[in-house]
Amino acid sequence: xxxxxxxxxxxxxxxxxxxxxxxxxxxxxxxxxxxxxxxxxxxxxxxxxxxxxxxxxxxxxxxxxxxxxxxxxxxxxxxxxxxxxxxxxxxxxxxxxxxxxxxxxxxxxxxxxxxxxxxxxxxxxxxxxxxxxxxxxxxxxxxxxxxxxxxxxxxxxxxxxxxxxxxxxxxxxxxxxx
Amino acid sequence: xxxxxxxxxxxxxxxxxxxxxxxxxxxxxxxxxxxxxxxxxxxxxxxxxxxxxxxxxxxxxxxxxxxxxxxxxxxxxxxxxxxxxxxxxxxxxxxxxxxxxxxxxxxxxxxxxxxxxxxxxxxxxxxxxxxxxxxxxxxxxxxxxxxxxxxxxxxxxxxxxxxxxxxxxxxxxxxxxxxxxxxxxxxxxxxxxxxxxxxxxxxxxxxxxxxxxxxxxxxxxxxxxxxxx
Numbered sequence: 497x498x499x500x501x502x503x504x505x506x507x508x509x510x511x512x513x514x515x516x517x518x519x520x521x522x523x524x525x526x527x528x529x530x531x532x533x534x535x536x537x538x539x540x541x542x543x544x545x546x547x548x549x550x551x552x553x554x555x556x557x558x559x560x561x562x563x564x565x566x567x568x569x570x571x572x573x574x575x576x577x578x579x580x581x582x583x584x585x586x587x588x589x590x591x592x593x594x595x596x597x598x599x600x601x602x603x604x605x606x607x608x609x610x611x612x613x614x615x616x617x618x619x620x621x622x623x624x625x626x627x628x629x630x631x632x633x634x635x636x637x638x639x640x641x642x643x644x645x646x647x648x649x650x651x652x653x654x655x656x657x658x659x660x661x662x663x664x665x666x667x668x669x670x671x672x673x674x
Numbered sequence: 675x676x677x678x679x680x681x682x683x684x685x686x687x688x689x690x691x692x693x694x695x696x697x698x699x700x701x702x703x704x705x706x707x708x709x710x711x712x713x714x715x716x717x718x719x720x721x722x723x724x725x726x727x728x729x730x731x732x733x734x735x736x737x738x739x740x741x742x743x744x745x746x747x748x749x750x751x752x753x754x755x756x757x758x759x760x761x762x763x764x765x766x767x768x769x770x771x772x773x774x775x776x777x778x779x780x781x782x783x784x785x786x787x788x789x790x791x792x793x794x795x796x797x798x799x800x801x802x803x804x805x806x807x808x809x810x811x812x813x814x815x816x817x818x819x820x821x822x823x824x825x826x827x828x829x830x831x832x833x834x835x836x837x838x839x840x841x842x843x844x845x846x847x848x849x850x851x852x853x854x855x856x857x858x859x860x861x862x863x864x865x866x867x868x869x870x871x872x873x874x875x876x877x878x879x880x881x882x883x884x885x886x887x888x889x890x891x892x893x894x895x896x897x898x899x900x901x902x903x
Contacts, residue, residue, distance in 0.1 A: 540743065552754060665723045
């Protein structure tokens with residue numbers, strides 16, 4: 497059954513259909529939120545909030561965008577709310593929650609891990625929109641049209657933001673190597 | 675293959691990295707990269723960044739994490755009860771005790787406003803006195819109904835003097851010679867506004883009127899008396 501068919505069933509009162517949607521999309525949504533928030537505990541709470549909001553507003557969902565894209569849109573809004581609320585929160589280092597698992601050969605382990613870690617710091621320093629576009633494009637593998645819908649920008653603007661982000665990351669790596 | 679300049683290749687490079695180019699254009703980029711060291715270097719740098727980014731994978735949570743997460747989500751979903759929306763002001767009990775919809779109240783209000791106006795108009799029209807013209811000729815008062823009564827019938831209510839005036843007016847209207855000294859009656863010498871009605875009569879009606887004017891008729895005048903207009 498497609499997502500749209502499940503959504504129709506949910507609109508008709510079938511909560512079991514919504515559970516199927518949760519099972520299908522929770523992993524992708526969780527990883528996305530985790531990459532943005534960097535905190536697994538907060539990411540879990542946020543994911544629960546995202547799906548609850550999706551359920552509460554399911555009657556307003558129109559099939560002009562996919563359900564997955566709509567979830568990402570809710571997720572981006574919730575992440576924005578999180579950052580607005582957590583301005584005074586104590587910073588929790590990502591080292592406290594090792595979430596990455598870089599696969600590399602033994603010799604290059606340290607070097608590759610370091611390079612990945614440095615690159616991630618560079619991604620975190622990107623302007624917000626570029627960071628979102630890179631995350632959604634590289635890790636969530638959304639198309640530029642879907643990214644545009646999720647971020648409420650045009651697909652072409654998403655593409656431009658992505659290429660600018662890549663240029664910045666390339667320059668940053670060149671600077672690091674020196 | 676046709677040579678493509680570097681600036682055009684750079685514009686296409688972004689889509690090339692993302693596998694978004696059509697096959698023939700992708701071939702152009704690939705061919706150019708084999709021949710242009712500068713563009714080749716830039717391509718490799720970009721590829722390196724993309725490879726590093728994609729290599730950053732998140733650790734898979736342990737145990738029953740996903741099952742627990744979906745259970746927690748569904749338990750919140752099942753507890754959810756939509757809030758009853760507050761009724762709009764026009765549906766509040768103290769304003770709308772019968773719970774009528776807005777359009778029903780609007781219709782009732784319009785009817786309430788129009789009904790007295792309609793009743794008033796009917797009452798006024800019904801009691802309206804017909805136009806009465808009071809004419810006084812030599813101390814006598816003549817009253818008759820207004821324009822609603824046909825002319826020949828009115829004639830029978832006229833005094834003798836009024837009949838003379840009317841007869842002369844009718845004859846003038848019919849273009850006949852008047853017997854005896856006379857002069858053309860002017861409308862303002864008529865003591866009533868029948869002169870206006872006279873203009874609307876056709877020949878047959880005028881003939882009928884003349885018959886009533888004839889001596890012995892219901893409104894006729896006596897020939898032996900001369901009436902000076």
